[in-house]
Amino acid sequence: MNRNELSKHVVLSHWIKDNIINGTFQVGEKIPSENELAARFSYSRQTVRQAIGNLVAEGILIREQGSGTYVSNTNKKAPSEKTMRVGVITTYLDDYIFPSIIHGIEEVLTDNGYTMTLGITHNKPSDEENCLLQMMQSGVDGLIVEGTKSALPNANSRLYGQLKEHNIPTVFINGYYNNYSNSYIVMDDIKAGSMVTDILIENGHTNIGGIFKSDDIQGLRRYEGLQNSLKMNKLPLLDKSILWYTTEDYYYFFEGSMDTIILERFEDVTAVVCYNDQIAAALIKLLKRNSKSVPEDISIVSFDNSFLAKHMVFNLTSVVYPSKKVGKRGAGLLLQCMNNPFLTEQIVLEPTIKIRESVKKINE
Incomplete structure (x- = not known):
């Protein structure tokens, strides 16, 4: 499969996932056939088969011999059913200040009986989209997110809107998207x-x-x-x-x-x-x-x-x-939001400075 075909099957996979999340394709419902999808998108049968095969492997779709392909009933949780899982999406994971942030989040979540599912975006909107889709598909009770390219128009505003529609609270850390009302914890x-x-x-x-x-x-x-x-x-x-x-x-x-x-x-x-x-x-x-x-x-x-x-x-x-403090307070705020869906709180931390020896005094 060439690179163009590869990108096409990724596009088709995302389209199917989006339609599952927004309710167009319901759990247990048959999705369009390979022929119908190939005709609709002007893709080859091979590309369509690859996209569907990947979603079957992820457990999102299920094939029934001689009948068709259906939305798996393992993707969605009942509205009142808690997963006791929280999604955490950050730009990076294993260097700089991020390990301390993650450790702070994990400490609070573990103390309250929650597990943590991690997603890494590398500050790429396309990776953030994949992380959000995977979290929504696997089922989480809430999200802690470090926004991707947060100074630019939010490329994934539609998905964040769907999170709100599904009553999945989101708390942003480090920064947040303008024109998007959500809880956050940031430094001034x-x-x-x-x-x-x-x-x-x-x-x-x-x-x-x-x-x-x-x-x-x-x-x-x-x-x-x-x-x-x-x-x-x-x-x-x-x-x-x-x-x-x-x-x-x-x-x-x-x-x-x-x-x-x-x-x-x-x-x-x-x-x-x-x-x-x-x-x-x-x-x-x-x-x-x-x-x-x-x-x-x-x-x-x-x-x-x-x-x-x-x-x-x-x-x-x-x-x-205060990276660990940001992680702990962000997790604590999310727990509050999960208990009170009407809560929106913005926490702004006062900055302090550590003086060392990188500044020369020149006014003497």
């Missing part, structure tokens, strides 16, 4: 952005640059905090020295080929606000291979206070992100 990223910028200004820095993430809402808010601090202190916003990147850009930004461009963009600044510790660490490495050091040549502040910030090579002044 705008205030955090102002606080780290204030530290630079207090140490005599007046020409301040930044590197921010444009496809996640935290990036926009941390940038807004930088703006607010500069405005309050009557300092200029140096547009040339504000760099933006997306999830897909990260590797290309720092693998070496863009060093000259980045250094030129920062040639007029004495300090840089970095979106997170990963970006700060990557920038420090870039500076080092170009014979510049932190904080002697340039000061750096960042966010998350991760293991990278604490590493003696980087020693970053960084906003403390």
Whole structure:
């Protein structure tokens, strides 16, 4: 099967799943035949057979010899039947701050008799769609979600709407989608952005640059905090020295080929606000291979206070992100929402900063 055929059978699988979730194809009901689906989508019989075969393997459909293919009755739970399972969807799992978040969630859920089903999106809307569909098919009592590309229009708003229709509460962590009313727990990223910028200004820095993430809402808010601090202190916003990147850009930004461009963009600044510790660490490495050091040549502040910030090579002044606390409180909030379907609560945590040695005082 060629790549085009492969993508077609994935599209068809999603279409069938969507129609099961929205009730078009009911449990125990026969779905259209292979011939009908092939004609409807102008796909080959082989492609249709592959799509159906995958859904049979997942337990979503069941074939009956000589009769047809039916929606399996193992997909759906009765409205009042609890699964004692909670779905947790995050962008990443096994590095940076995510293990602490997951550990906090798991601790609270286990104490309350729930198991956890994990889904990883890699910050891709298509992966988020797959995770949501799988959670809805397998049956969960609620979801904890770190949104994917949360600064952009929500590509999966229809599925989130279906979750509401099925009374499956969702709690967002780290960020949330605009124009979507749900419970969430986040840090005050705008205030955090102002606080780290204030530290630079207090140490005599007046020409301040930044590197921010444009496809996640935290990036926009941390940038807004930088703006607010500069405005309050009557300092200029140096547009040339504000760099933006997306999830897909990260590797290309720092693998070496863009060093000259980045250094030129920062040639007029004495300090840089970095979106997170990963970006700060990557920038420090870039500076080092170009014979510049932190904080002697340039000061750096960042966010998350991760293991990278604490590493003696980087020693970053960084906003403390209480990752385990976010996980625990997010799970606790979801339990409340599952007990009270009318509850919607937004929790915004106050930021704190861990001061280390990445900022040089220049006003003496």
